[in-house]
Structures are given as C-alpha cells and as structure tokens.
Amino acid sequence: MTESLTLYAGDRLAQARALAGLSDEALRVRAITAARDKSFEDLWALTLAYLSSETSAGVKLSPHTLRAYRKGLEVLLEHAAANAWNLLHPGRREPALYVAALSASGLKPATVLARVAAAGALYRALRWAGATDADPFADVKRPKDRTRGVVKNPPYREEFVQALLLEADPHEAALLLLLAHAGLRIAEALAVTWADVNLPGRRLLVAHGKGDKARMVPLSARLREALGVLQAQPHQASDFVLPLRAYSSAYERLQKLALKCGREHEFRGFHAGRKYAGTQLYAAVKDFTRVAGFLGHEQVDTTRRYVELPEDDLNDAVEHF
Structure with missing residues (x-):
C-alpha cells in the first residue's frame, strides 16, 4: 500500500478522484468519521487526495515529501490518541503543546518543522473536505535551527x-x-x-x-x-x-x-x-x-x-x- 501511494502517481490520482468525486456531504461525513476514530489509513487517504488534487505539485509531489507527511501524520495521531484530542476541535493550547513535546523529545528543529508541516497538511485536507474550519497550527511558533545546513x-x-x-x-x-x-x-x-x-x-x-x-x-x-x-x-x-x-x-x-x-x-x-x-x-x-x-x-x-x-x-x- 505504501509503495503504491508513494511511488506511483497514477494510483494517487485514482484515489484522489475517488474521494473528490464524492458528494460534498459524503466526503464531509467520511472525513468527520475518520477524524473521530483517529483512523490513520483513512486520514492519510484524505490527506493524500488533497495533496494530489489541490496543491501546485499535485501527483508529482516527491516520494521523500510524501514519506515525511505520512510519518508526520502517524506521529500526530499517536499524540492525539495519548492526549485525548478532539481532532476536529482541538483545544486552543494543544497544538503548541504538541510542538513543545516534539522538541522536548530530542528531535532536531528540521524534523519538528516537518512534523508540523504534516499536521498542517492534515488540517488543510479536513477543511477541503468540509469537516472543520479549524486551522490550529496557523499561529503556532516553530523552532528555529540556528545551525547552517552546510555545517x-x-x-x-x-x-x-x-x-x-x-x-x-x-x-x-x-x-x-x-x-x-x-x-x-x-x-x-x-x-x-x-x-x-x-x-x-x-x-x-x-x-x-x-x-x-x-x-x-x-x-x-x-x-x-x-x-x-x-x-x-x-x-x-x-x-x-x-x-x-x-x-x-x-x-x-x-x-x-x-x-x-x-x-x-x-x-x-x-x-x-x-x-x-x-x-x-x-x-x-x-x-x-x-x-x-x-x-x-x-x-x-x-x-x-x-x-x-x-x-x-x-x-x-x-x-x-
């Protein structure tokens, strides 16, 4: 499943069409159900459909980027389950605490930024599906890496x-x-x-x-x-x-x-x-x-x-x- 989603653009386009072809209400219900159940596979499918159809790169998003988004979604859902998040209506301070937890776990700033980017992609997908208006990571402060990449x-x-x-x-x-x-x-x-x-x-x-x-x-x-x-x-x-x-x-x-x-x-x-x-x-x-x-x-x-x-x-x- 992962290989086909990551490496073959035709599969990604077909999946995007399957979801985007639903009626507005059907897509909204599917997204709400996936968020309620914190279903990784369903939320990844939704995120992938959004990324494939609604972003400038579309189905040509690199495999590396898709792997990073997939891993970021997995980490977010683990945190959400452990901390009893309501994904569609997270607490006002929860996203900042999530970013703080990532930093406290010893992750490098670049990795934290990648995890936050994945979380942002999930919420763009949920808004695309009409499941929520929430944009909880919009104002969250990101860590800054003071060390140059070439170093x-x-x-x-x-x-x-x-x-x-x-x-x-x-x-x-x-x-x-x-x-x-x-x-x-x-x-x-x-x-x-x-x-x-x-x-x-x-x-x-x-x-x-x-x-x-x-x-x-x-x-x-x-x-x-x-x-x-x-x-x-x-x-x-x-x-x-x-x-x-x-x-x-x-x-x-x-x-x-x-x-x-x-x-x-x-x-x-x-x-x-x-x-x-x-x-x-x-x-x-x-x-x-x-x-x-x-x-x-x-x-x-x-x-x-x-x-x-x-x-x-x-x-x-x-x-x-």
Whole structure:
C-alpha cells in the first residue's frame, strides 16, 4: 500500500478522484468519521487526495515529501490518541503543546518543522473536505535551527567521492556522478532517461525538477565517460539510465558501496553529493546566481546553504588593506 501511494502517481490520482468525486456531504461525513476514530489509513487517504488534487505539485509531489507527511501524520495521531484530542476541535493550547513535546523529545528543529508541516497538511485536507474550519497550527511558533545546513550536513569530501568511484560498478558510478557532478536531486537522478542525455552537446535535460521545473545541466568529462559506458552496454532495454526506481534501493546501493570501501561512517545519503557539486561549482565561478541555476534553486539564499566556503576565503582579499 505504501509503495503504491508513494511511488506511483497514477494510483494517487485514482484515489484522489475517488474521494473528490464524492458528494460534498459524503466526503464531509467520511472525513468527520475518520477524524473521530483517529483512523490513520483513512486520514492519510484524505490527506493524500488533497495533496494530489489541490496543491501546485499535485501527483508529482516527491516520494521523500510524501514519506515525511505520512510519518508526520502517524506521529500526530499517536499524540492525539495519548492526549485525548478532539481532532476536529482541538483545544486552543494543544497544538503548541504538541510542538513543545516534539522538541522536548530530542528531535532536531528540521524534523519538528516537518512534523508540523504534516499536521498542517492534515488540517488543510479536513477543511477541503468540509469537516472543520479549524486551522490550529496557523499561529503556532516553530523552532528555529540556528545551525547552517552546510555545517550539519557538509558536502562530501573529494577523497570520499574518488574512493567510491574506484570501487563502483557502472551504474553506481553514474548514480554517484549524477549527484556529485551534475548536482541532481535523487528523484531527478532516478528519473533521467536516455532521451534526456546529450553526450555530444555535453548537456543533460532535467525534465521534471522540483516544482516540475525543467533545466539544462552541463555534464563533466567524468560523467560523460560513465554515461558512455552504460550507453555502450548491450541489451539496453529500459528508457531510464539507471535501473533503480526507488529511493530506498539507491540508498542501499551507495551505502553498501561505502561499506565496501571501508568508509561507511562517511556516507550521509544523497544531499551531501549535491552539496559537493554546488561547492565545487562555486569555487570555480564565485557566483551564487549561476550555482542556483545549476542546482535548480529559485532563491539564491537556498543555494547559500549548499555551498561550503573555506574558512580562509577572505585572507587574500584583506591582506593589503
């Protein structure tokens, strides 16, 4: 059930249509019943239908985002059951106490924010269904994370990337380089098709980036070589460059590669590879705007959180003041 909801947009659209196609009264009654019973599966179906039909991303919401919303709903319902919440009419102070409880449990601010975002999505879905007018998290204060993302999860180091490439098979090398040289998000990397690849032109089309925005990405010599190796393999039956379709499969593949290299303690998922690409490009061009375009960021301030600057970056600049 989870895999189909998370990974296949057709199922999500069909489910959204099933709920949205109900009469207003039938949808309202179903939502009220689900909230009364604190039924996880029914409330998740309602939230998913709302997210799929009423948000700008719609059925193209990333699997990562959907997993975060699903987990957030699960945590909220556990808290609501333990504290006798009336979901449709929560006490005025209950949402703030929920956020405080999340923080007190030791969760990082970013995780707390993700849980609150999921709670907000549930209540938007309940309002969409006509079950309530409540918007209990609208004015709740969120925790602020004072530590920059690039400090908490810095880019991979050059020696780590090179060590993995030495041991990688052709598909692993292509995956790693799509992240660390092309700066792709994992969902973007897994979605690359051969029709998107222009090896002679040294360009890659990211056809459906975050927010369904397309962009062109330059290909490094090393990445062109890795893609050329794959392209030359016989019996290339799939339109996709990589055989991996799921986030979890790709994570496990690179995690095992790091273990094979004896560097499993340095593996921190996919985003550190994307930050590596951003940091390397900024070191070459010294222009956050160009790096933002490369990474597919709308706001340059987002890009600043991806780029690790050397501590002595200003030494030469101020030397002869």
